[in-house]
Amino acid sequence: MFNITPADLNAYLGSLPVSRRIVRRVKPLALGLGPLWLLRRAGRRTAGLPLGTAATQLTGTSVRDNLTSGSTQFQTLMAAVRRFRPDGIGIISDLSIEAQACGCEVKFPENGLPYVSSKLIENPEDLEKFRVPDPYRAGRMPVVLKTVRLLSQKLGLAVGSGGIGPFTLAGELIGTERAALAVYTEPDFLHAVLRYATEVVISYQLAQIASGSDTVIIGEPTGSILSPRHFREFAAGYLTRIIKKLPVPVTLHICGDCAHLLDEIALLPIASLSVDAPVNLAEAARKIPANVILSGNLDPITVVRELDPRGVREATLKLLTEMDPYPNFLLSTGCDITPDTPMENIQAILDAVREYRYKP
Amino acid sequence: MLEELRNAVISGADKKAEEFVRQALAEGKEPIFLMNEGLIPAMEEVGERFNHKEYFVPEVLLSARAMKAGLALLRPLLTEQKFQPVGLVVLGTVQGDLHDIGKNIVGMVLEGAGFQVQDLGADVPPDKFVNAVKESGAQILGMSALLTTTRTVMATVVKKLKEQGIRPGVRIMVGGAAVSDDYARKIEADAFAKDALEAVAKARELTVRR
Incomplete structure (x- = not known):
């Protein structure tokens, strides 16, 4: 049985070492604001990078190997920890897991992230046939749970995991174009799909937390295609429901340009917001509350993959300097780092962040 | 009215x-x-x-x-009334990429501007692009990629068109969030369009320039 009650979670949380319990309980302390607050006194910054996909180079494994075997992904992430000594470690982000667990077909490119290749729900009646998948059995959800469990048992670092957001999942289940049009043409159907998607996300994320995750990242990339009004109606409410159900700090990640949504996002009960390279980070910092961590947003392609280490270092220092006025800043990449990004470039980011001293 | x-x-x-x-x-x-x-x-x-x-x-x-x-x-x-289409465009989202909303909008707007559009859909393998261009004699090939990991397919298509000697007969236009002017130049495409309107303007330009 996979239903996790609040009592189960409390028992589980109570069994944790005190330090990890604090990370979980005191939302702003987790995900770096704790370290941020301590380091701030020395004028230092921290970085939180999605290291997993690039770290496959360290273990000579393919992305696919890592997304289909929990022990392989654990080995890869451990290799990343040994090589880069990060302040926390997160699982490889894979936004096809939930849809696949619901029954969608997924395609695996040679050495890239898998994607959903079939729609599942055609009409409202279909929805009645759907059950929330059991995260301990469905598709590749158990792979993630195993990775999280191993990381949590072996590491003293904060372990981050996560998954897809409700609007993006709804887009995978009924087709993104249909989901986009549905805000006008069939809002009731869309809401029904979103309610289902929300329950899928909650059940999967609770299982991750029960497996040892200290913080979760919800990726809602498709959210950026909506107007503020529709984001409020079709994304914000469901995200809020999810965040309130999860007893750990939640980061929201939105791919692409979400600058037009910042006022709406600022109202969500998130601990942290992660934005992509097209967003002006300093402007975003002025719009979101100071107790929400803002992370971003080196361009993972044009900077992190394609420049040489010196160029990556310069871009990192430039972003750090621009963000001097904002204590809630956590340096990261705008989106996932690609599997073929040179290790030296990742090291260049971390070195620059570790050396930097800011003047608030 | x-x-x-x-x-x-x-x-x-x-x-x-x-x-x-x-x-x-x-x-x-x-x-x-x-x-x-x-x-x-x-x-x-x-x-x-x-x-x-x-x-x-x-x-x-x-x-x-x-x-x-x-x-x-x-x-x-x-x-x-025998109005000739302005030109024939073969269009698709590259292999590994299912993001087709932008590509669909480009297709509709191109049709609206008088082009004939052959839409190959999403997740299109390189050979399918090459064969469609060969068989249809299209003036323009439009490729879209939203993921940076998939945009390399565009370079593969350009290479294959060259190998088969049909590159000179077709103008290549690329777009999508993963693509830029620089990238278009790098893979020797003829144009980059940042949105559907620009796609129409550039498609017109490319058909006239022939």
């Missing part, structure tokens, strides 16, 4: 757009006139609103759908 048709497209009212086209035709208006003065400027206005962040993807899709409803009535008449 034209004003109403344009407003119907801009506000995304497909039934109205269809109805206004039907009425205008009944009143003896020329199909090409309705297209050039009604549908095309309406979609240009939609593009402007998108650029100014007044419209977002759902609004653009709704408008494109309304334009298509009107166009469906006009197209058989235009063919009958």
Whole structure:
């Protein structure tokens, strides 16, 4: 049985070492604001990078190997920890897991992230046939749970995991174009799909937390295609429901340009917001509350993959300097780092962040 | 009447757009006139609103759908009157990438601007692009990629077209969030378009330049 009650979670949380319990309980302390607050006194910054996909180079494994075997992904992430000594470690982000667990077909490119290749729900009646998948059995959800469990048992670092957001999942289940049009043409159907998607996300994320995750990242990339009004109606409410159900700090990640949504996002009960390279980070910092961590947003392609280490270092220092006025800043990449990004470039980011001293 | 048709497209009212086209035709208006003065400027206005962040993807899709409803009535008449399409465009989202909303909008807007569009869909393997260009004799090949991990497929297609000696006969246009002007140059494509309106402008330019 996979239903996790609040009592189960409390028992589980109570069994944790005190330090990890604090990370979980005191939302702003987790995900770096704790370290941020301590380091701030020395004028230092921290970085939180999605290291997993690039770290496959360290273990000579393919992305696919890592997304289909929990022990392989654990080995890869451990290799990343040994090589880069990060302040926390997160699982490889894979936004096809939930849809696949619901029954969608997924395609695996040679050495890239898998994607959903079939729609599942055609009409409202279909929805009645759907059950929330059991995260301990469905598709590749158990792979993630195993990775999280191993990381949590072996590491003293904060372990981050996560998954897809409700609007993006709804887009995978009924087709993104249909989901986009549905805000006008069939809002009731869309809401029904979103309610289902929300329950899928909650059940999967609770299982991750029960497996040892200290913080979760919800990726809602498709959210950026909506107007503020529709984001409020079709994304914000469901995200809020999810965040309130999860007893750990939640980061929201939105791919692409979400600058037009910042006022709406600022109202969500998130601990942290992660934005992509097209967003002006300093402007975003002025719009979101100071107790929400803002992370971003080196361009993972044009900077992190394609420049040489010196160029990556310069871009990192430039972003750090621009963000001097904002204590809630956590340096990261705008989106996932690609599997073929040179290790030296990742090291260049971390070195620059570790050396930097800011003047608030 | 034209004003109403344009407003119907801009506000995304497909039934109205269809109805206004039907009425205008009944009143003896020329199909090409309705297209050039009604549908095309309406979609240009939609593009402007998108650029100014007044419209977002759902609004653009709704408008494109309304334009298509009107166009469906006009197209058989235009063919009958032997209006040649401005050019033939083969279009698709590259292999490994299922993001096709942007590509679909580009396709609809190109059709609205008088191009004939052969849409290969999403997740299109390189050989399918090459064969479609070879078989159709298209003037323009349009490829889209939203993921940076998939955009390399574009380079593969360009290479294959060269190998088969058909590269000189076709103009290549690329777009999508993963692509830039620089990237287009790097893979020796002929043009990069950042949105659907620019895609139309560049497609026109590329057909004239031939």
